[in-house]
Amino acid sequence: MKAQEIVLNSERNVTLTAYIQNVGGGFSHIQKRPAMIVMPGGGYYFCSDTEADPIAFIYMKAGFQVFILRYSVDEHKAWSNPLDDYEQAYKYICDRSEEWAVDTNRIAVIGFSAGGHLAGCAATISNCKPNAAILGYPVLNGETARYYNPSAPDVTQSVDENTCPCFIFASRNDNVVPIENSIGFIDALNKNGVGFECHIYSDAPHGFSVADETVNAQSIPMCTRTPNWTSDSIAWLKEIL
Numbered sequence: 544m545k546a547q548e549i550v551l552n553s554e555r556n557v558t559l560t561a562y563i564q565n566v567g568g569g570f571s572h573i574q575k576r577p578a579m580i581v582m583p584g585g586g587y588y589f590c591s592d593t594e595a596d597p598i599a600f601i602y603m604k605a606g607f608q609v610f611i612l613r614y615s616v617d618e619h620k621a622w623s624n625p626l627d628d629y630e631q632a633y634k635y636i637c638d639r640s641e642e643w644a645v646d647t648n649r650i651a652v653i654g655f656s657a658g659g660h661l662a663g664c665a666a667t668i669s670n671c672k673p674n675a676a677i678l679g680y681p682v683l684n685g686e687t688a689r690y691y692n693p694s695a696p697d698v699t700q701s702v703d704e705n706t707c708p709c710f711i712f713a714s715r716n717d718n719v720v721p722i723e724n725s726i727g728f729i730d731a732l733n734k735n736g737v738g739f740e741c742h743i744y745s746d747a748p749h750g751f752s753v754a755d756e757t758v759n760a761q762s763i764p765m766c767t768r769t770p771n772w773t774s775d776s777i778a779w780l781k782e783i784l
Contacts, residue, residue, distance in 0.1 A: 544603075551635065555619040557628045559635060560595075560611040562603055566644040577649035577784055578636060579607040580673070582629070584656030584680075584750065587620040587692040593750070593758045594655040594679075601753065602653075605777045608645050610636060614661060622694035625661050626669060633671035649784040653677040653776075656720060656750065657691055663698035663728070666707045673707055675783045677776050680713040680749055683724040699724075702731035708738040710779050712772040714747035714765070740779050744769045 544564050551557040566573045579602040583594035590613040599609040612632045615624035633650070640647050652673045654662025659681025666676035682688050685697030709732060713725040725743060732739045747765035752758040754770040 549635065551628060551631050552615070555615045555624060555628075556613070557615055557631075558613045559632050560599075560613075561643065562599055562609045562611075563643050564603060564606070564608060573606070573644075575640075575644045575646040576606055576608045577651065577780070578645045578647075579609045580629070580632060580636070580650070580652045581609060581611045582614065582652065582654035582658035582661050583611070584654070584658045585616060587625070587657045587695070588617050590614065590616060590658070591655070591750070591752075593752045594658065597753050597758055598653060598655075601773050602777070605780075607651075608643055614658075620692050622692065622696065625692075626664050629661060629665050630669060630671045633665075633669075633673075649674055651675040651677065651780060651784065653679065654681065655679040655752070657682055659683070660688055660691075660695060660698060663709075664696065664701070666709055667698055667701040667703070668696065672705070675708050675710070675780060677710045677780075678712075678725075678728075679772070680717055680720050680751075681711065681724060681728070682720050683728045687720060687724055699728045699731050702728065702735050702737065704735050704737065706732065706735065706737045708783050710740045710776050712742040712744070712776070714744045714749070714751070714769070716746055717749045719749035738783070740775070742772055742775060 583590040614628040659678040683698040688695040
């Protein structure tokens with residue numbers, strides 16, 4: 544496995560961390576791997592570490608080449624900087640698909656909270672749509688999006704028949720991003736005939752990431768099924784991709 548950090552925009556401190564796994568040789572049955580682009584949350588003020596490497600390791604174990612995008616935040620968050628960062632990262636990965644053994648027909652994104660907003664934009668309005676998108680406790684409606692980033696678009700209103708298949712997970716009692724964000728988005732997907740799977744857990748805090756002790760150091764109580772989103776999303780990806 545190789546790890547590499549690429550600076551996409553030094554002025555805005557945008558980076559792409561690549562975790563590239565071997566193909567061929569001992570993995571003779573694998574010539575190319577699917578790719579996952581990870582977009583941490585952080586309210587467009589920062590990119591959370593708890594939604595970076597802990598997420599990357601899950602999809603690496605599932606056989607993906609994984610890329611963590613630390614996109615434009617804080618004073619650089621004005622739209623469309625974050626979406627431009629995603630599209631630059633997507634094109635960068637595709638341009639190096641042979642070197643990195645990436646199957647460009649199997650590129651997915653995953654985003655959390657504000658990163659879920661960016662992943663939702665990738666799924667709906669990007670010029671570089673992924674083949675699948677996973678959205679964790681995401682910011683999706685216009686009111687919530689503008690609270691965190693005044694110039695950010697409404698993802699739900701952007702859903703159409705060209706939106707890629709989506710996997711959504713969240714908690715009913717999220718006190719940071721109202722669950723209406725996920726419910727409204729699911730309704731829009733359904734009305735436009737877009738494939739989706741959704742898991743809304745009964746009790747979990749915002750930002751639960753992989754929902755285990757590696758990120759939940761204070762042992763905040765939550766629904767015991769919350770960690771299941773990781774295995775469920777991998778199984779869904781195998782069906783979609």
